[in-house]
Amino acid sequence: MNRATHTTRVTPFGPDSTEAEVLVVVRQLAARFSTEDARRDAERILPYEEIRTLSGAGLFTLSVPKAYGGPGLSTRTLGEVFTELVAGDASIGQIPQNHFFFVNVLASAGTPEQQAFFYEEILRGRHFANALSERGSRTARDFEIGFARQPDGSRILNGTKYYATGTLFAHWIPVYAADEEGRVHAAWVPADEPGVTVEDDWNGMGQRTTGSGTVRFEQVRVPAERIVPVYTIFEKDEVFGAFGQYLHAAIDTGIAVAALRDGKRLIHELARPRKETGLDRAADEEAIIDLFGELALGVRTARALLREAGDAVDAARADLNTLTAAEASAAVAAARAHSDEVSLKVSSGIFELIGTRAADxxxxxxxxxxxxxTHTLHDPRRLKLRYLGGWELNDTPPPANGLV
Incomplete structure (x- = not known):
């Protein structure tokens, strides 16, 4: 199954680890992953070894609270982690996103016993993927997978999930399912449980090695202690949705960082100056300098908005109320809307600065x-702008729907 398993804790990070120490490790790994990024994408080489490396380095433990033996990283720094990893390899950087999403589910709605069990699993080198999306339902938030209640409180899963990022590499697959009253739960299923079939059939044009394939569940029993009532998160003030969207913004920002970095290198290596300029280097052309500066401005703004959003989420968690939750959601909406736009603008704009050879x-x-x-299709940018505008203009809080 190509999944690393451990009987003892493997993480080098703990309650006394500093965020600076974590970022040093992350940047080293990102630089290492970047050397083969283009080849892995072109040949669709799945990053089994690289994910084992992430696990061994302790990166899946970063949001485990200090009280449970983890480093309890701040939201702001976790965003930096994702930006750096994605800049090294966008697929590898996206794979842990759903893991941290479901760690947040546990933190927000799990019982103390569930938290203790799964935090220990994480500290022993195990991590989560996801089984969220379905096809054919009225909306993306309608879950029709079979989730039949049993007399002992367990549930039986029957059905299929799609676009299940990271399932090829994970030890646990949390599944979103609705109960008889339409309330959403998350059911944790071991990836090697009988009745679970993970298919490597992701055929997207981008994020090609995320392992975002199909997962089929056939008569899979989930005990009651592995089921978390997600719906309870939205019965009170929350930044659950803001946190999830924040990680997506970090991914888009990392893609923009990588595109700008490679664009700079190739302008110096491949681009030729226009003859009429009389220059020896394209990098000295004023028009190219100006346009590259505009792209760089977009990336710097994305990083600044991301940090602001991370601070807002952290502040809301420290003093959670309707106002701080709304401000966190609005800050994340701003970061998400801008990172969406800038990742597309930079990754396209670098071509015209390099020239025809960039199309090789x-x-x-x-x-x-x-x-x-591919990644910016997760959530419509137009809705981020609507929620941001409603908050800034009319003091209307963004909706508590887990998507903002």
Whole structure:
């Protein structure tokens, strides 16, 4: 199954680890992953070894609270982690996103016993994927997978989930399902449980090695202690949705960072100056400098908005009420809307600054645009603008729906 398992804790990070120490490790790994990023994408080489490396380095433990033996990383710094990893390899960087999403489910709605069990699983090197999306339902938030209640309180899963990012690499697959009253729960299923079939059939044009395939469940029993009532999160003030969207914004920002970095390198290596300029280097052309500066401004703004949003989520968690939750959601909506736009703009704009040679398939420079276009389809930018405008203009809090 290519999944690393451990009987003892493997993480080098703990309650005394500093965020600076974590970022040093993350940047080293990102630099290492970046050397083969283009080849993995072009040949669709799945990053089994790289995910084992992430696990061994302790990166799946970063949001485990200090009280349970984890480093309890701040939201702001977790965003930096994702931006750096994605800049190294966008697919590898996206794979942990759903893991942290479901750690947040546990933190927000799990019982103390569930939290203790799964936090220990994480500290032993195990991590989560996801089984959220379905096809054919009226909306993306309608879950029709079979979730039959049994006399002992367990549930039987029957059905299929799609776009299940990271399931090829994970130890646990949390499944979203609705009960008889339409209330959403998350059911944790071991990836190797009898009746679970994970298919490597993801065929997207971008994010090609995320393992976002199909998962089939046939008569899979989930004990009551592995089921978390997600619906309870929205019965009170929350930043659950803001946190999830924040990680998506970090992914888009990382794609933009990678595109700008590769664009700079190729302007110096491949681009030729226009003859009429009399220059020896394209990098000295004023028009190219100006346009590259505009792209760089977009990336810097994305990073600044991301940090502001991370601070807002952290502040809301420290003093959670309707006002702080709304401000966190609005800050994340701003970061998400801008990172969406800038990832597409930069990954496309670098081509015109490099010239025709940028279109050479062997460079695989277009992977950044493909990754951006694919990932930005997760949630409509137009809704982020609507929620942001409603808050800033009319003091209308963004909806508590887990999506903002």
């Amino acid at each position: 398939r062997d460079l695989n420079l277009h992977r950044h645009w493909r990754n951006a276009r």
